[in-house]
Amino acid sequence: MSEQAAALHDSSDPILVIDQLGKTYAGGFKALGEVSLNIQRGELFALLGPNGAGKTTLISIICGLVRPSAGSVTVSGHDIVSDFRPARQLIGLVPQELHIDMFETVLDTVRFSRGLFGLPPDEDLIESLLHDLSLWDKRDSTLMTLSGGMKRRVMIAKALAHEPELLFLDEPTAGVDVELRRGMWELIGRLRASGVTIVLTTHYIEEAEQMADRVGVINRGELIVVDETEALMARLGKKQLLLRLSSPLESLPEALSAWNLQLADNGTCIHYSFHPDDEDSRVPDLIRAVQNAEIEFKDLDTRKNSLEEIFVDLVRQP
Numbered sequence: 001m002s003e004q005a006a007a008l009h010d011s012s013d014p015i016l017v018i019d020q021l022g023k024t025y026a027g028g029f030k031a032l033g034e035v036s037l038n039i040q041r042g043e044l045f046a047l048l049g050p051n052g053a054g055k056t057t058l059i060s061i062i063c064g065l066v067r068p069s070a071g072s073v074t075v076s077g078h079d080i081v082s083d084f085r086p087a088r089q090l091i092g093l094v095p096q097e098l099h100i101d102m103f104e105t106v107l108d109t110v111r112f113s114r115g116l117f118g119l120p121p122d123e124d125l126i127e128s129l130l131h132d133l134s135l136w137d138k139r140d141s142t143l144m145t146l147s148g149g150m151k152r153r154v155m156i157a158k159a160l161a162h163e164p165e166l167l168f169l170d171e172p173t174a175g176v177d178v179e180l181r182r183g184m185w186e187l188i189g190r191l192r193a194s195g196v197t198i199v200l201t202t203h204y205i206e207e208a209e210q211m212a213d214r215v216g217v218i219n220r221g222e223l224i225v226v227d228e229t230e231a232l233m234a235r236l237g238k239k240q241l242l243l244r245l246s247s248p249l250e251s252l253p254e255a256l257s258a259w260n261l262q263l264a265d266n267g268t269c270i271h272y273s274f275h276p277d278d279e280d281s282r283v284p285d286l287i288r289a290v291q292n293a294e295i296e297f298k299d300l301d302t303r304k305n306s307l308e309e310i311f312v313d314l315v316r317q318p
Contacts, residue, residue, distance in 0.1 A: 014038040015076055015090075015166055015197050016062070022070035023057055023221075031057040032221045034071065039166075044188070044198045046212035046229075048205060054221040055201045056096065059168050063093045075166060089117055092164030094155045096171040096201075102144035106135055106154055109143065114161035129157045132187055149180040156187070167191065169200040173207070185211065239302055241283055243270040246296040253293045259286055270297075 016039035023032040032054050039045050049055045060066040062073050064084055073080040078087035100109060110126050130136040133153040143151060152172065159167060169188070173181040185207065192198055202208055208215060209229060216226040225232065248267035262271040272286060290297065 013041075013077075015041045016199075017074045018058075018062070018071070019073075020071040021058070021061060021068055021073060023061060023066065024069045030221055032061075032068075035218070035221075035223045036071075037216065037223060037226060039197060039199060041165075041197055042192070042195055043213040044192050044200070044211055046208035046215045047199060047201050047218060048208060048215060049201075049218040053218045055218055056170060057221075058218070059093070059170055059199075059201070063091055063168060064088050089162070090165045092159035092162070092167040094152075094159045094167070094169045094172055098148075098151050098155060100143050100151065100154060100158075103142055105140050105142055106130065106146075106157075107139040109154060110157045110161050113158040117162040119162055125163070126161065129160055132190070133157050134183065153180075153184070156184075160191075164196070166197045166199070169198060171201055171203065173202065173204060239274055241272040241274070241286070242301045243272075243287075243290060243297040244299040244301075245269065246298045249295070253295075255293050256289060259289065270295075 016037075018035055018037045021032055021035045022030075024030045035054075035058060047055055047058070057066060061068050062075075062080060064080055064087070067081070073087075075087040075090050078090070080087045104112070107126070107130070110129065111121065114122065114126070127136065130139055133156060135150065135153055135157060138146060138150060143154060146154070156169075156172070172188070173184055181204075188198060188200075188211070200208070200212075212229050214227065215229050215232055217224050245268050249263060250267060252261055252263055252270070259272065263269070264271050270290070272283075274283070287300075
């Protein structure tokens with residue numbers, strides 16, 4: 001967690017409180033089941049989950065687009081249902097789908113979004129936003145003439161036009177090329193440094209690993225893990241020993257059956273997974289067992305699991 005976010009995490013009330021939130025649709029489908037979560041001011045929280053896990057439903061309820069079946073959501077103490085207007089005033093949303101008038105200009109679109117919240121015009125703020133998002137040169141262009149990446153930047157400018165304290169980014173870099181994605185992450189970093197709290201969903205899990213203070217994993221409508229990114233990596237991460245063989249094997253000998261090994265790369269590599277803190281990993285014993293089985297290897301290497309691999313393991317569990 002960044003130093004600024006850590007200080008805010010320790011010293012302030014959460015900006016977002018989700019308490020036993022549930023959503024069951026008329027047909028009986030249970031999209032969310034008793035989700036509880038606090039988001040602290042100033043942090044960047046990554047919400048990960050497979051398609052259909054409940055991410056968009058959760059965000060839609062918080063942003064007032066879907067009514068919950070149970071539980072409550074408050075933003076800076078304002079209930080999202082009974083105190084909707086002040087709660088929604090604090091929220092900016094960049095949805096995954098593009099919802100914009102293709103015949104409007106970039107400048108008019110962002111101005112209109114600010115006006116929707118009843119705020120007075122602020123041309124200096126709008127100009128600053130468009131400069132930050134590399135949209136100023138396109139300010140008089142109609143949205144239909146822009147690339148997909150530029151349209152997504154317009155969506156971010158719209159979400160920031162009313163100066164929200166809590167920003168939701170639903171797949172912000174989807175369909176964006178590498179250069180634009182890097183620029184977008186730089187912008188997100190500046191927003192967080194300015195004090196904006198950010199909740200994002202992303203399929204680029206390596207980005208969440210690098211940027212997020214905390215990570216939550218949702219699956220089948222249940223929040224199954226919430227932890228600081230580094231702590232999650234330490235707690236659930238595994239190490240992997242890779243033995244690259246001098247000649248390929250068709251199968252592993254029976255003498256190594258107790259080690260739960262995997263033969264990979266067309267029989268040229270043996271994989272052994274273990275927890276870094278596990279005293280029973282017995283890597284030296286395994287190497288001796290491989291040598292006793294008269295298997296020659298030319299190289300060995302170890303690596304840690306990525307957040308993406310931890311995520312895949314989590315959502316595969318029943």
